[in-house]
Amino acid sequence: xxxxxxxxxxxxxxSIVLNHLGRDNVEVLEGGWAVRDRxxxxxxxVNLAQELAAIPEGEWIERIGERLAMLGAISPEFPPDYAQxxxxxxxRLSADGSEPGWAAYRPICDGLDEVLMMRxxxxxxxxxxxxxxxxxxxxDRAFKDARQQTIWDEPRERRILAxxxxxxxxxxxxxxxxxxxxxxxxxxxxxxxFGAVAMAPCRDALIYTEVTDERITASVAGMIEIxxxxxxxxxxxxxxxxxxxxxxxxxxxxxxxxxxxxxxxxGPEFSNVLAQLEAPAPARHPNKRR
Numbered sequence: 001x002x003x004x005x006x007x008x009x010x011x012x013x014x015s016i017v018l019n020h021l022g023r024d025n026v027e028v029l030e031g032g033w034a035v036r037d038r039x040x041x042x043x044x045x046v047n048l049a050q051e052l053a054a055i056p057e058g059e060w061i062e063r064i065g066e067r068l069a070m071l072g073a074i075s076p077e078f079p080p081d082y083a084q085x086x087x088x089x090x091x092r093l094s095a096d097g098s099e100p101g102w103a104a105y106r107p108i109c110d111g112l113d114e115v116l117m118m119r120x121x122x123x124x125x126x127x128x129x130x131x132x133x134x135x136x137x138x139x140d141r142a143f144k145d146a147r148q149q150t151i152w153d154e155p156r157e158r159r160i161l162a163x164x165x166x167x168x169x170x171x172x173x174x175x176x177x178x179x180x181x182x183x184x185x186x187x188x189x190x191x192x193x194f195g196a197v198a199m200a201p202c203r204d205a206l207i208y209t210e211v212t213d214e215r216i217t218a219s220v221a222g223m224i225e226i227x228x229x230x231x232x233x234x235x236x237x238x239x240x241x242x243x244x245x246x247x248x249x250x251x252x253x254x255x256x257x258x259x260x261x262x263x264x265x266x267g268p269e270f271s272n273v274l275a276q277l278e279a280p281a282p283a284r285h286p287n288k289r290r
Contacts, residue, residue, distance in 0.1 A: 005049045012057070013049055016064045030096070043068075050234035078118065078127075082135035088119040089127070089146035090154070093178050093200050095239040104129045106143060110253045110265075111241050112200070114182065116146055124175070150176050151183045158187070161226070166219035168226070171206040178206045178238055184245045194273050195246040197254060199227035203236030208245070214277045220255065224262055244270055 005013065014032045026035045034044045048067055052060055079085040091114045094105065103126050104116040116127040132142050157173035169187075171177045178200040180187070188196060188210055197220055198208035207227050209219040220242055231240040242255035244266065254266045 005053050009052070009057070010049065012060070013045060013052060013064070016061055017045065017068065020065055020068050046237055047235040050237070078125075078131055078134075082137050085118060085135060086137075086142075086145050087149065089142060090117045090119060090124060090150045090176050091115065091143065091146045091179050091182065092117050092124075092176055092203055093181065093238050095241075103127075104132055104139060104142070106139075108182070109243065109251045111239060111256065112243060112251065112253070114143070114147075114179070116142060147179075147182055150179045151186075156180065166209060166215055166222055168207060168209045168219060168223055170226075171208075172204055175204055175236075177204045178202065180206050181208075181243070181245060181251065183249070184208060185247060185249060188247070192247065194277075195244060197223065198243050198245055199223050199241070200238045200243070201227040201231035201240060202234050202238055205230055211244075211273065211277070214274075216274070216277065224255065228257075228262075 010032060014028070017035060018026065018028075021035065021037065026037050028035055030044075033046055033049075037043075048064065051067075052063065055063060079088075093108075094113045094115045095111060096113070105113045107113050116132070117124040118127050127142070129139070132139055135142075154174050154176050156171050156177050158169060158171050161168040161170060171180050171187075181198050181200050184196055184198065187208075192210050192212065194211035196208045196210045197216065198206060200206055207223050207230075209216070209223065224240075224242065227242075228240045231237050240257045240262075241253055242262075244252050244254045246252075252266070252270075254264065254270060256263045256265045
């Protein structure tokens, strides 16, 4: 499942970008979904594709020119030392972070990675492994600091969507809202035993529902209906798939997207949880008076 535009339109988008920047001045990455210029700046094209899908193709050249001019004004330069750079590090989720060698990434589970980013004056830029080395810190240190700052320093908004008998929560209103999945425990109720099922459809949205009773399967269906559309619309599409966050922080994939189909792929551990949720509650016997 790919967002927004057809293969032919994608080829047209990439051709316009290369013509605008100069084919000898940029390197094509991620199968044509990103480009890197001579300064080392890497710019993704997925968001641009989602924007173009809503306008006539005759207006594409002008709109792409405007966006590339704006991106060209952004400095991809990094602070020279970690004392300056460290507080601005963040993590974003990605469904394919392991593909580009220019990004510092770590796998989370099947279908999901985390990528290291640094905030700058207008947005954020991807951090490479070589950049971390230049700061003289370990990858673990950089990701640990970035995670903590993403979860605790970034403001966000949380609301509840009532859909039938289910309660679906969405977290939005921040560029890194989806990254809350990495530390979802602090948003779950105290009596929760089995964690939550969640979707990270795009960078500024996380949808989740707590695993508390047998209605969880219906909640998952409702989440897919919402999340798959958010994935298509973007901006910053990540994944249309469903994941399980356990109380110990473990994350695993529950539902895999295969084309336009959604296929359950959970293992025996989640099946055991479902069996416990569906089992009838033990009968309570009234206290006997002596």
